[in-house]
Amino acid sequence: MAYTLHSHRSDFLGTNGGTSTALNFGGSATMVTAVIGYYSGGGEIVAGDCSCTGASVLTRDAHVTSDNGEGACVIISGAITNSGNETFTVSKLSSFSSLCLATWIGSVATPLDQVNQFGSTGSVSTIQAGSVTPGETNELVLCGLGSFFSGTPLSIDGGFTITDQQPGAYSAAMAYLIQTSIAAANPTWSGLSYRSSAAIATYKDTPSATGGMFVVSNLSGLQPSGPFFQDPLG
Secondary structure (H helix, E strand, C coil): CCCEEEEEEEEEEEEEEEECCCCCCCCCCCCCEEEEEEEEEHHHCCCCCCCEEEEEECCEEEECCCCCCCCCCEEEEEEEECCCCEEEEECCCCEEEEEEEEECCCCCCCCEEEEEEEEEECCCCEEECCCCCCCCCCCEEEECCCEEECCCEEEEECCCCCEEEECCCEEEEEEEEEEEECCCCEEEEEEEECCCCEEEEECCCCCCCHHHHHHHHCHHCCCCCCCCCCCCCC
């Protein structure tokens, strides 16, 4: 069974963080992921700065910043515990944060597998987080970006699909790939013009249910007239 994207959206949260517009966590979605692009001069965003009405426990899976704290990027994830219209909140002063949020069908109890990240020194036009090689097939490979961009669409290669890109005082973008066979992934974000940071994380998937069948091809030897029959009474 491979991951399936269930729902997604993006928001500019504000100077001191804020709360997203509600997103549908319903149906069979099992995991939520968030990419936050922000300014880290006021301190790094950690899991404790984040909360989600649809997930009781959040973890910080990756974090990286540029040389001066601008265009920082953090990836947060959590198992879904409520399945209504849920919100995500970042509480961090002077973070100027933007959010890309997504829910997924798939995942296991401890899904995080591989992580890499890279922050630029000065302005860049392209950026890579670094290579990751998932340990299993059908993993979700999630790539996050923190930067500053306005209305110009970004692009990413390597077969990745962008879910959302959110302009703001500091901007965020999220892209993903469902990797059906094990191979290294190191996509390139393009269309940038500012200090930027990129992070990439892979998540293990729920294994497909498999079963075997025991086939009895010949029981003739166990019949009363057969050579292997033993009378339990004598």
